[in-house]
Amino acid sequence: xxxxxxxxVLSVDGMVAVVDFWGVRREVRLDVVDAPVAVGDYVLNHVxxxxxxxxxxxxxxxxxxxDELLAMQDAEDxxxxxxxxxxxxxxxxx
Amino acid sequence: MSxxxxxxxxxxxxxxxxxxxxAGGQAMRELIQDLFLARAVHVRxxxxxPRDMDDGAAIRLGDGFLVMTTDAHVIxxxxxxxxxxxxxxxxxxxxxxxxxxxxxxxxxxVAVVLEEGFSxxxxxxxxxxxxxxxxxxxAPVLTGxxxxxxxxxxxxxVITTSGVGLARRVVRSRGLHAGDQLIVSGTVGDxxxxxxxxxxxxxxxxxxxxxxxxxRALVAAALxxxxxxxxxxxxxxxGGLAGALSEMIGGSNLGVxxxxxxxxxxxxxxxxxxxxxxxxxxxxxxxxxxxxVRPEATxxxxxxxxxxxxxxxxxxxxxxxxxxPGWVVLDTGFGxxxxxxxxxxxxxxxx
Amino acid sequence: xxAGPPGAVPPGLPPGLPAAAARLQFRDPARARALGEALHxxxxxxxxxxxxxxxxxxxxxxxxxxxxxxxxRASFPQALEVIMGPGCPVCVTDVPEVDEAVAMAxxxxxxxxxxxxxxxxxxxxxxxxxxxxxxxVEVVYSVADALALARHQEVVFFASGFETTAVATAAALLDxxxxxxxxxxxxxxxxxxxxxxxxxxxxxxxxxxxxxHAATITGSGVFEAFCARHRLPVVVAGFEPLDIxxxxxxxxxxVARGSAEVDNRFPRCVSRQGNLxxxxxxxxxxxxxxxxxxxxxxxxxxxxxxxxxxxxxxxRRQHPVDPASLCQGAPSALAARCVCGNIMAGIAAPTxxxxxxxxxxxxxxxxxxxxxxxxxxxxxxxxxxxVRLGREPPLLPDPTGRTA
Numbered sequence: 001x002x003x004x005x006x007x008x009v010l011s012v013d014g015m016v017a018v019v020d021f022w023g024v025r026r027e028v029r030l031d032v033v034d035a036p037v038a039v040g041d042y043v044l045n046h047v048x049x050x051x052x053x054x055x056x057x058x059x060x061x062x063x064x065x066x067d068e069l070l071a072m073q074d075a076e077d078x079x080x081x082x083x084x085x086x087x088x089x090x091x092x093x094x
Numbered sequence: 095m096s097x098x099x100x101x102x103x104x105x106x107x108x109x110x111x112x113x114x115x116x117a118g119g120q121a122m123r124e125l126i127q128d129l130f131l132a133r134a135v136h137v138r139x140x141x142x143x144p145r146d147m148d149d150g151a152a153i154r155l156g157d158g159f160l161v162m163t164t165d166a167h168v169i170x171x172x173x174x175x176x177x178x179x180x181x182x183x184x185x186x187x188x189x190x191x192x193x194x195x196x197x198x199x200x201x202x203x204v205a206v207v208l209e210e211g212f213s214x215x216x217x218x219x220x221x222x223x224x225x226x227x228x229x230x231x232x233a234p235v236l237t238g239x240x241x242x243x244x245x246x247x248x249x250x251x252v253i254t255t256s257g258v259g260l261a262r263r264v265v266r267s268r269g270l271h272a273g274d275q276l277i278v279s280g281t282v283g284d285x286x287x288x289x290x291x292x293x294x295x296x297x298x299x300x301x302x303x304x305x306x307x308x309x310r311a312l313v314a315a316a317l318x319x320x321x322x323x324x325x326x327x328x329x330x331x332x333g334g335l336a337g338a339l340s341e342m343i344g345g346s347n348l349g350v351x352x353x354x355x356x357x358x359x360x361x362x363x364x365x366x367x368x369x370x371x372x373x374x375x376x377x378x379x380x381x382x383x384x385x386x387v388r389p390e391a392t393x394x395x396x397x398x399x400x401x402x403x404x405x406x407x408x409x410x411x412x413x414x415x416x417x418x419p420g421w422v423v424l425d426t427g428f429g430x431x432x433x434x435x436x437x438x439x440x441x442x443x444x445x
Numbered sequence: 446x447x448a449g450p451p452g453a454v455p456p457g458l459p460p461g462l463p464a465a466a467a468r469l470q471f472r473d474p475a476r477a478r479a480l481g482e483a484l485h486x487x488x489x490x491x492x493x494x495x496x497x498x499x500x501x502x503x504x505x506x507x508x509x510x511x512x513x514x515x516x517x518r519a520s521f522p523q524a525l526e527v528i529m530g531p532g533c534p535v536c537v538t539d540v541p542e543v544d545e546a547v548a549m550a551x552x553x554x555x556x557x558x559x560x561x562x563x564x565x566x567x568x569x570x571x572x573x574x575x576x577x578x579x580x581x582v583e584v585v586y587s588v589a590d591a592l593a594l595a596r597h598q599e600v601v602f603f604a605s606g607f608e609t610t611a612v613a614t615a616a617a618l619l620d621x622x623x624x625x626x627x628x629x630x631x632x633x634x635x636x637x638x639x640x641x642x643x644x645x646x647x648x649x650x651x652x653x654x655x656x657x658h659a660a661t662i663t664g665s666g667v668f669e670a671f672c673a674r675h676r677l678p679v680v681v682a683g684f685e686p687l688d689i690x691x692x693x694x695x696x697x698x699x700v701a702r703g704s705a706e707v708d709n710r711f712p713r714c715v716s717r718q719g720n721l722x723x724x725x726x727x728x729x730x731x732x733x734x735x736x737x738x739x740x741x742x743x744x745x746x747x748x749x750x751x752x753x754x755x756x757x758x759x760x761r762r763q764h765p766v767d768p769a770s771l772c773q774g775a776p777s778a779l780a781a782r783c784v785c786g787n788i789m790a791g792i793a794a795p796t797x798x799x800x801x802x803x804x805x806x807x808x809x810x811x812x813x814x815x816x817x818x819x820x821x822x823x824x825x826x827x828x829x830x831x832v833r834l835g836r837e838p839p840l841l842p843d844p845t846g847r848t849a
Contacts, residue, residue: 029613032720032726033720046609046610047586048586048587048589049616051661052661052714355474373514426515426516427477428520428690429518429520430520431515431519431828434828
C-alpha cells in the first residue's frame, strides 16, 4: 500500500484525476476529498483515493513550525543559537 | 530454545526445495554448503575452489591463474526495460570473471534451452543482443548447446553461460582490513527496480532502465590504478549492495559503516523505490562493482573509475570497521539502522 | 542523496514539482540535527520533572516504518522510548475474521484481499495457504481492483485497514458497484484502542503520537476528549523524518510541562474538524461495534461493520459462516508462545519473544506482527530495530534492560 505520497494533479475528469507522483502517473478517485481539485493542485493519495488537497503554501508553513520549535528553546542556549545561525546561513525559509 | 517437542520444525532442510533456496541469501548458501559441497574438491591454498563460494574459481596456470565461472539465467520477463536475457547472460559471466581479476577473457560458452512455442522473433532479438554484448565485452562466444523442451515444461527460455579468463592476481570477495574504503562504481538499484517497476506497471519505463553492462574495462582500469590496493571486489547482483557487503565481511571480525547520503541513486530509481516501498540497497545490479580499497589507493581508484564511461557516478560509500562485526550499518543522516541482507523469495527471477 | 539548497528543485526531477522539492526539505539533515538536539533537551526536562525516563507510544505502522527506515531510534536519547502500539491493521485482525475469509474462499467464493493479509494465520490455514490448494483468492492493491474483478463474478472484498482505508471501501460501496461486489469488513477504528492502552494498569505511556493520515480524515479534534479524560497529550504527526522529530519534540515538551493537549503538527494535511465529506461517507456506510483485536481482547467501538442499509453487500450476512465451527483445535505449540498481543499493546518488545528471529521470521512467520509489512517484529527484523546503534553513553540506566 502506497504510503500517502503527495502528487500533482495533471488532469481532472469528473471524479477521476490523473496525478503525477515523482514522475509516475496514476489515476486517483476524488470521491472523498473535501475541496475542489484542479489541475496543478497537490493531493494526498491513499489506496487510490485522494484524501486531502494540499495547498502549496502549507509546505512552507510546516517548515516555519519547525523553526518555531527551535525558537522556543532556552534563550541562553548557545548551541541552539549556533544552529539557528547555521540554518539562516543556508538560506532556509526563503 | 528447544524445538524438540514442537510439531512444527521452523527452519532447516525440508524434503522439498523451496524458492528461497535460489534467492542468493542464507538459505541458498546453506543448500550449497550442506548438499552441493558435501563432496566438493579441495584446491591449493592460493587457488579459489568451490568451497570458497566466490564469484568464480581460479587455478594456477603458469605465472598466473585460469579463472572460470558459470551462471544460469532464468529472468522473467526475458525482455525488460534496458535489456534482455541475452545481454544479461553475457554480462553476468563477463562480470563474474572481471571481479575475480580476470579481465583477459579467453572465451564464453552459451547453452540455450527453449520452450516449444517460444517466439522466433524474440529469440532473434535476444541472440542479436547477446552477440552485441559479447563484442562490447571483448568476450567471444566460442561454443554452445541448444535444447527445446515441450510446451509447459519450461518457462520460456533459460540460458546458461560459462566463461574462462586469465588473471595475474586473483581478487577475492573477502579479506578486508579495518579502515578499508568501500567504493561502488555507479548508481545502485537500477536493474532490480527497473524490472519490478515494469512488473508493477508503474509506467516509468522510459526513465528507469536496467544497468546491465559488461564491467571488464571498468575493472581493468581500477586494477591498473589501484593494484594490490584493491583488496576485494564483488558484483552486487542478487541481494543487491546489501548482500554483496554482507558477504564481503561474513565470518570476519569486521563490520561496515555505510553513508546513505553517499550512495549514488538515480532520480527515477529513488522515485520507484519510494512508490513501491522497496529499498534500493537490496535489489540486483547488473553493471556495477563494489570494491574494498586500502585508504592510500582510494583516490587513484576513484579517479580511474570516474574516467570510465560506466564509472562516472563512482563514489566512496563506506568504511570497514571493527565495530559491530558481521553487520552492515547505514548512517541515514537522521540516525542509523542495520542493512539486512534480504532473505526469502525474491520477487520472481529478476536475474 | 543531497537535495541541494532548500527550495531548489533537485536535478533530474520533472519540472514544475515544487512540492517534491519541499518534501525533500522535510528530510533536511541540518534541521534534523537541530530537532534532535531539541529532543535531547526536552527529554532532560521531562526526566527532571517526572523522575523517570520518557515513554511515548505511536499507533501507526507507517510511523514505525519511517522510524525504522531512517534509523531514528539510534539518535534518540537513551531516556526516551518510543513504543509501537496496536497500529498495524493486519496484525490486529483477529483469528475468527481470517477464518471467515478462509471459509468463504473454500466455499468457492472469490475473495479479494490486500497482499499483507494473505499470509496471516487464522486458527488453521491462511488465505495464501488455501490459494495454494486452489481456492479462488486474488491479491488486489486497491478496492478499485476488487471492483474490476466483481464485474464478471461474485467477489468478496476482505476489507482490512483502519479508518483511512475504510473511507475508500465506503466510497466504493456508494458509487453503484457491480451487483457481485460484497464486503467482508475487518476494518478497525483507532481512537478506541488508545482508550484501552490509556486505561491499562501499569502502563508507562505518557503521551501519544497520532497517525497523520487517519487524522486527515477524522480531524485532530477527535482526541480532545481523550486528552481531557486521561490527562495525556496527543500530537498529530506526519511521516517525513522531520515531521516525526518535530512531533516528538512537541510531545516530550508537553510531558515536561505536565500538559495534556492535542497538538496538530501535520497542518498541511490535518485540520481540527478533519475531512467532513470523508467522515460523512464513512459513517453512512459503517457503524462502530465492539470487537476483538488480536492480542488486545475486546475494544469497544473498535471494529467497523456495514450498516443495515448495506446488508445486501455484507458478505457476513450473505454467506454466514460460524467462526467457532472453523476453529481447528488447539493452536500449535509455536503459536501458543507468540507474544504478539503484548507487543501490540506496547508491553513487550520483539526481542522479548522467544520465537523472534528464530522460529518466527518474515519468511516463516508465526504471529501477525511478523507477517505484515507494518508489523513491529517484521520491521525490527528487517531494519535491525532491536539493536541500539547510538554512540552516546546512556544518560540513565536503561530500565528495560534492552541495551543492544
